[in-house]
Amino acid sequence: MKILVAVKRVIDYNVKVRVKADNTGVETANVKMSMNPFCEIAVEEAVRLKEQGVASEIIVASIGPQQSQETLRTALALGADRAILVKTDEEVQPLAVSKILKELVNKESPDMVILGKQTIDGDNNQTGQMLSALLDWPQGTFASKVVVEDGKVNVTREIDGGLETVALQLPAVVTTDLRLNEPRFASLPNIMKAKKKTLDETTPDELGVDISPRVKTLKVESPPAREAGIKVESVDELVEKLKNEAKVI
Amino acid sequence: MxxxxxxxxxxxxxxxxxxxxxxxxxxxxxxxxxxxxxxxxxxxxxxxxxxxxxxxxxxxxxxxxxxxxxxxxxxxxxxxxxxxxxxxxxxxxxxxxxxxxxxxxxxxxxxxxxxxxxxxxxxxxxxxxxxxxxxxxxxxxxxxxxxxxxxxxxxxxxxxxxxxxxxTLSSGFEKSSFVGQELTESERPELTGAKVIISGGRGMQSGENFHMLEEIADKLGAAVGASRAAVDAGFVPNDYQVGQTGKIVAPELYIAVGISGAIQHLAGMKDSKVIVAINKDEEAPIFQVADYGLVADLFKVLPELKEAL
The missing domain is CATH 3.40.50.620 (HUPs)
Structure with missing residues (x-):
């Protein structure tokens, strides 16, 4: 079984994001970038499926600037077999991302595509579902467990109020939630080996996908700041304030 | 239109x-x-x-x-x-x-x-x-x-x-099917609709200690939530999680117990009307958004709070 995993290079999740003074976006100059955490979980899941003997090949793809190569090398070091960079310096919105991935699916014919449920920059949570719709494939989103058997994949999903399990005929799209697995760290020998693995490059143009944005960002602002309140000395004082001042209990 | x-x-x-x-x-x-x-x-x-x-x-x-x-x-x-x-x-x-x-x-x-x-x-x-x-x-x-x-x-x-x-639905999609569901059974309100929420973080130290929050929740008619740190530590299931990667809530009263206040948690609760923070670390970022902060050991405070309500 062949698995395609899509990954994105984003501002590292430990970085405190700052809005630019001219309100056009957030500061990205000299900011640490990393693989989106949900994408790391997607790579890890694919690698585990390969280790279980379920998957035979893992192809990892990323869409973005030249530096996205680093993200792809990270995925290769974690255990992916080869990589494809769809190079562009333009903003690519989820609909366009899913159209590009659809073209890659048509070329590579994977049995499963695994993606993170969302990236921590745009927080859109759209690409996996959109790709699945464009391919008319079944989808298992927000996965906390993935079991492949008999041409099917059972996906246990994190939903409001608990868990739900769906059975999907392969090929299918799976998006990862936090509890699916804990990604490993790449070992030094594997980082060295990853440098020799194949990394092909293409562009949205070569794939015939129009990536012009449909949604325009007019302004990016800091959220309204919340003022710190007061410190209370005791539980009694706290309860008194909540009853008589805030009037919430 | x-x-x-x-x-x-x-x-x-x-x-x-x-x-x-x-x-x-x-x-x-x-x-x-x-x-x-x-x-x-x-x-x-x-x-x-x-x-x-x-x-x-x-x-x-x-x-x-x-x-x-x-x-x-x-x-x-x-x-x-x-x-x-x-x-x-x-x-x-x-x-x-x-x-x-x-x-x-x-x-x-x-x-x-x-x-x-x-x-x-x-x-x-x-x-x-x-x-x-x-x-x-x-x-x-x-x-x-x-x-x-x-x-x-x-x-x-x-x-x-x-x-x-x-x-009518013209045709069904044949390639996916429902297998089962496990919903968390609870007498308490759903997190996203609750008027009062009491949440625990890594400071709770174990899943068992969450019963201290549950007792207070029952007195207040509150829902019980958790930070991602508490979920990652295995104290409670993921559907308790409040934060950008969990549920976004905005109750009348949010009580954060033993939660440091990581950005990702604040993103899920900072629109609450009144925020109370209980944490023994007075430098914890949660105090920067709390209306009422109590710097104290939660294991001492929670029994007192239960008595006082």
Whole structure:
């Protein structure tokens, strides 16, 4: 079984994001970038499926600037077999991302595509579902467990109020939630080996996908700041304030 | 111009997130239609017809819709989409699951998780875990939008008298099926709808210690939540998680116990009306957003709080 995993290079999740003074976006100059955490979980899941003997090949793809190569090398070091960079310096919105991935699916014919449920920059949570719709494939989103058997994949999903399990005929799209697995760290020998693995490059143009944005960002602002309140000395004082001042209990 | 709102429900009950979504739809100023796609969900369609501001309810009854599988709900929505200028659903796991499918089939760039309606094509939405708010404008003919429920005050559940129009699902999607569900059983209110929430973090030290929060929750009629650190540590299941990667809440009162206040947690609760923080580390960032802070050992404070309530 062949698995395609899509990954994105984003501002590292430990970085405190700052809005630019001219309100056009957030500061990205000299900011640490990393693989989106949900994408790391997607790579890890694919690698585990390969280790279980379920998957035979893992192809990892990323869409973005030249530096996205680093993200792809990270995925290769974690255990992916080869990589494809769809190079562009333009903003690519989820609909366009899913159209590009659809073209890659048509070329590579994977049995499963695994993606993170969302990236921590745009927080859109759209690409996996959109790709699945464009391919008319079944989808298992927000996965906390993935079991492949008999041409099917059972996906246990994190939903409001608990868990739900769906059975999907392969090929299918799976998006990862936090509890699916804990990604490993790449070992030094594997980082060295990853440098020799194949990394092909293409562009949205070569794939015939129009990536012009449909949604325009007019302004990016800091959220309204919340003022710190007061410190209370005791539980009694706290309860008194909540009853008589805030009037919430 | 007409707006279609996709109702979230349990086949027997209309969920409150639908009322918040209708509230967002009202800002658009169009006629509002509500789609109730389910199985034996007549009571839901009746409830939707009574919601303030709803002009028409479209009820589709089919056993293939019983579990709201994304593929079926999306295909149905696409079939019904003609004539609508806006399609809205709550940004819950229900809406997030199927709405991008609708958008892709309509060749529309969806707008996720809006917190305000600026005009018929312009919306505000949080990005970077709520560390920035983007104002975005859609150039697509149809706007496909999910709505952050806590950002809009619910419309009244009573007062309307819309007609209910029954339609059928033309065909089901064969490649996916529902296997089962494990819902967390709880007498307490749902996190996203609770007026009071008490949440525990890594400071709780174990899952067993969460019973101290539960006892207080029962006195306050509160829901129990947790930080991602507490979930990652295995103290409680993931559906307790409040934060950018969990649930977004905005209760009247939020009590954070043993939670340091990581950005990702704050993103999920900072719109609460009153925030109380209990933490022994006085430098914890949670105190920067708390209305009332108590620097103390939670294991001493919680029994006292239980007594005092």
């Amino acid at each position: 007409t707006t279609l709102v996709i109702a979230e429900h349990t086949n027997s009950e209309l969920l409150p997130s639908t009322l918040n979504t209708v509230a967002a739809a009202k800002f658009l100023g169009n006629d509002i239609h509500v789609l109730v796609a389910g199985h034996n969900a007549d009571s839901v369609a009746e409830a939707a017809a009574k919601v303030e501001g709803v002009a028409k309810v479209i009820a589709v009854n089919d056993e293939k819709l019983e579990h709201a599988l994304a593929e079926n709900v999306a295909n149905l929505t696409v079939e019904l989409a003609e004539g609508y200028s806006h399609i809205l659903a709550p940004a819950t796991t229900f809406g997030k699951n199927f709405m991008p499918r609708v958008a892709a089939k309509l060749d529309v760039q969806m707008i996720s998780d809006i917190v305000s309606v600026e005009s018929d094509d312009t919306f505000k939405r949080p990005v970077y875990a709520g560390n920035a708010i983007a104002t975005v404008q859609s150039a697509d003919n149809v706007k496909v939008v999910t709505v952050r429920a806590t950002a809009f005050d619910a419309v009244a559940a009573e007062g309307g008298s819309a007609d209910v129009d029954s339609k």
